[in-house]
Amino acid sequence: MSTIKVTNLTFAYDGSYDNIFENVNFQIDTDWKLGFTGRNGRGKTTFLKLLLGEYEYSGTISAKVGFEYFPFQVEHKENLTLDIIEEMVPDYQLWELMRELSLLQVSEDVLYRPFESLSNGEQTKVLLAALFLKENSFLLIDEPTNHLDLHARRIVSHYLKSKSGFILVSHDRSFLDHCVDHVLSINKTGIEIQQGNFSDWWENKQRQDHFELAENEKLKKDIKRLSDAAQRTSNWSHEVEKTKNGTRNSGSKVDKGYIGHKAAKMMKRSKSIEQRQQSAIEDRSKLLHNIETSEALKISQLAFHKHQLVELDHVSIDYGEKEVCRDISFTIEQGDRIALSGKNGSGKSSIIKLICGQNIPYTGTFRKGSQLKISYVSQDTSQLQGNLTDYAKEHGIDESLFKSILRKLDFSRIQFEKDISAYSGGQKKKVLIARSLCENVHLHIWDEPLNFIDIMSRMQIEELLLEYSPTILFVEHDREFCQNIATKVIEL
Known part of the structure; x- marks a missing residue:
């Protein structure tokens, strides 16, 4: 067991308007089955490419394991599948390969067919089996479920559940639930890690979002109340200050020292309220950064003249x-x-x-x-x-x-x-x-x-x-x- 440490990671594509990652810090245990989630365009595949060393970045990524990416790019798909595997894993043992293929319910005959003749599902299973044969490797599995039917997804999820040491990018909720024990999520303001499967993460996220929305509403009301109170107190202070130059109703002179002290006290109270207001504003500014907005969509379908x-x-x-x-x-x-x-x-x-x-x-x-x-x-x-x-x-x-x-x-x-x-x-x-x-x-x-x-x-x-x-x-x-x-x- 070892760790992958990411420290102050910052990255933007050349000519881009903004950073995809900015001062990101976290660490991963290499024994985890890690689900990777986040909205499209947030940088999931980019992060995997950074781990592979394909882009220059600032900050550090340290690891004592090698990274392997799925889907593996097969250059000569006309070659026999067995030759493709030998190219990927030169020191593999045939019995180990047969064991992996058996777990994935792939027949032995696929090894002696051209790789391009395999179905998408068979290609996915063969490449996963080969990559898991590599020792001291941490797999970066990028959306393996695309074009897999329900039966094949069930087989692959059972297979991944029996493994460890991978990051899995997938948007299939039940698939993630079945085979991950941690979730790495790209939020609006950075990356965070939680223990559990996707449903655990989603429940925690909803709970945090609801808390922040309620806290935001409470602080909004507090700010309004404090703002009104500060304004009233400031107005009273100015009114009292004006009376220093006037006289009492009885005609006697006013006590300017007493009135000045009273005005100063009210002004101090006003400043105190303003400080509390500013503190509430600062607290509110820390909320809602990672709330995912999902406005309702609409569809307007024409009625057909027949049922x-x-x-x-x-x-x-x-x-x-x-x-x-x-x-x-x-x-x-x-x-x-x-x-x-x-x-x-x-x-x-x-x-x-x-x-x-x-x-x-x-x-x-x-x-x-x-x-x-x-x-x-x-x-x-x-x-x-x-x-x-x-x-x-x-x-x-x-x-x-x-x-x-x-x-x-x-x-x-x-x-x-x-x-x-x-x-x-x-x-x-x-x-x-x-x-x-x-x-x-x-x-x-x-x-x-x-x-x-x-x-x-x-x-x-x-x-x-x-x-x-x-x-x-x-x-x-x-x-x-x-x-x-x-x-x-x-x-x-």
Whole structure:
């Protein structure tokens, strides 16, 4: 057991407007299973890159372990998987590798296939198994759940629970809960560490936020009361001071010494109240820095002229060399929130593309309402580029509404000035969702909309769908999101 110490860490990208980290201090035990959370664009992946020594920074990071990053970049994916592993871990023992693959429920035959022929889930499992074979290493695991189906996520979470010595970046709440024992969170003002799983951290955060909001309200009232009291006392002092040059009602001269003493005493009291007021203001200034704002989102969906929007009756999709799904039957009716579920490769994306009007070869009966308008959010964000203004014009949506939604999803105004291609994976996905929320349609279809999106934003989107009950068909592997949102589940 050893520690990783971070001292006075400060970092900003070249040409950036502000620091991503500023004088950050904390330490990590290398035996921890550490969950890493924070809103998109706060610097989670950047911090992992700093640990790897890929960027220059001020401050110090000291560690007696080496760092390994997942996903490992495989250069020659045409090579056999076994050759890839030998390149990653030259001194591995075959029996140890077989043990790791068995824990991840991966068959031995994948080792003798080209790496590029493996599914996304198989590639994820193989790379994790190989990296955990490295001795004296601390793993930096960056969003391993993206594109893993529910079954694969369950396997990987059980696997990570049996391990230690890693930082895990994930936005899947149930996944984090199952396999971490500490949480590292990037807040607005820095980084903090708490013991426990994600639910423990979230409960503590809510408790702290509620306390600070109540304390802030109390101090606000105190400041107002003290301000009024100080003003009254100051006014009284000035009025008393004026009487020094006057006479009593009886015509006798006033006692200037007594009145001066009384005025000074009242002024002293006024100063004391002002000091208490200033102290309350200072106390208040220490609050609310890490409160995460999550304003409510809105969606305005068009009503369709029929109750039933889409029907699939014994639909099979066959690309010739491969049949991806068979005898799929379901309907989409107004108000349905349908989760399309199944293992990767079971035909979920093909069904979505068929409904969206793409030329997909199928048999069976497929009916779609005439003039049905659909808003589609794709898994893929790689083509996003240009500025937000041009993007809004290109898609015929209201720019101010579009940017307002992005602001509610934690975009800073600085982000509006950047090219979309420079955004983080989560920020790009938010662009697609914000665009979809702006479109006037009858049906929303979202294919893995939450990949890379932070937990706070997931909760905002959940609240939106529960409040407005739009008609939506979605594919999503976040178990908690599906349980909270879906009114129907179609299992492929």
